[in-house]
Amino acid sequence: AQKITQTQPGMFVQEKEAVTLDCTYDTSDPSYGLFWYKQPSSGEMIFLIYQGSYDQQNATEGRYSLNFQKARKSANLVISASQLGDSAMYFCAMRDTWRGGNKLTFGTGTQLKVEL
Amino acid sequence: KAGVTQTPRYLIKTRGQQVTLSCSPISGHRSVSWYQQTPGQGLQFLFEYFSETQRNKGNFPGRFSGRQFSNSRSEMNVSTLELGDSALYLCASSLEGLAGPREQYFGPGTRLTVT
Numbered sequence: 001a002q003k004i005t006q007t008q009p010g011m012f013v014q015e016k017e018a019v020t021l022d023c024t025y026d027t028s029d030p031s032y033g034l035f036w037y038k039q040p041s042s043g044e045m046i047f048l049i050y051q052g053s054y055d056q057q058n059a060t061e062g063r064y065s066l067n068f069q070k071a072r073k074s075a076n077l078v079i080s081a082s083q084l085g086d087s088a089m090y091f092c093a094m095r096d097t098w099r100g101g102n103k104l105t106f107g108t109g110t111q112l113k114v115e116l
Numbered sequence: 117k118a119g120v121t122q123t124p125r126y127l128i129k130t131r132g133q134q135v136t137l138s139c140s141p142i143s144g145h146r147s148v149s150w151y152q153q154t155p156g157q158g159l160q161f162l163f164e165y166f167s168e169t170q171r172n173k174g175n176f177p178g179r180f181s182g183r184q185f186s187n188s189r190s191e192m193n194v195s196t197l198e199l200g201d202s203a204l205y206l207c208a209s210s211l212e213g214l215a216g217p218r219e220q221y222f223g224p225g226t227r228l229t230v231t
Contacts, residue, residue: 047222
């Protein structure tokens with residue numbers, strides 16, 4: 001069975017600083033995809049970044065980058081130059097592409113608070 | 117391009133009633149998945165529909181059901197509502213690809229309160 005672990009229930013970061021949100025995963029499948037989502041207090045899940053298990057390079061999307069370490073089964077999200085609007089809940093998720101379909105398994109999330 | 121839409125956004129129902137939630141995916145997306153989010157259980161997968169067929173199913177009782185129409189719009193139904201069904205229900209849509217889609221987009225959710 002797939003499992004996603006996010007060990008940081010809450011994080012604080014100063015505005016303009018970089019922050020790393022941790023995510024480790026467990027799967028026995030050879031092919032999978034890893035996602036990060038942001039969920040503000042409004043509830044909508046906002047897609048941030050995707051990493052495929054066979055991607056040669058770490059994914060980047062603007063201020064977001066994914067530090068993918070396959071051997072360690074970790075997929076940490078790095079947010080550079082934090083902004084007040086980055087305050088939200090962040091979820092790491094995994095999709096098993098080996099079996100087909102788009103079922104996502106989510107971690108428990110990390111609440112990020114950006115301070116002045 | 118319009119995003120994923122969900123209706124209604126808020127709903128209050130009484131125990132024992134049934135409810136139907138609707139999700140319209142992004143144009144061109146044929147896969148629609150449903151998730152339940154609660155403070156206690158977090159985000160849990162309900163089911164996924166692709167081309168009008170249920171492709172994956174989570175571990176929920178039979179009171180939870182869904183369907184997908186030929187235009188890819190999806191509905192989920194919960195019968196005989198229980199207090200524990202109070203949750204944010206999210207749907208996600210995605211394209212299909214050989215190794216799976218690299219993006220999955222969520223709608224704003226329907227917040228269901230059961231009293």
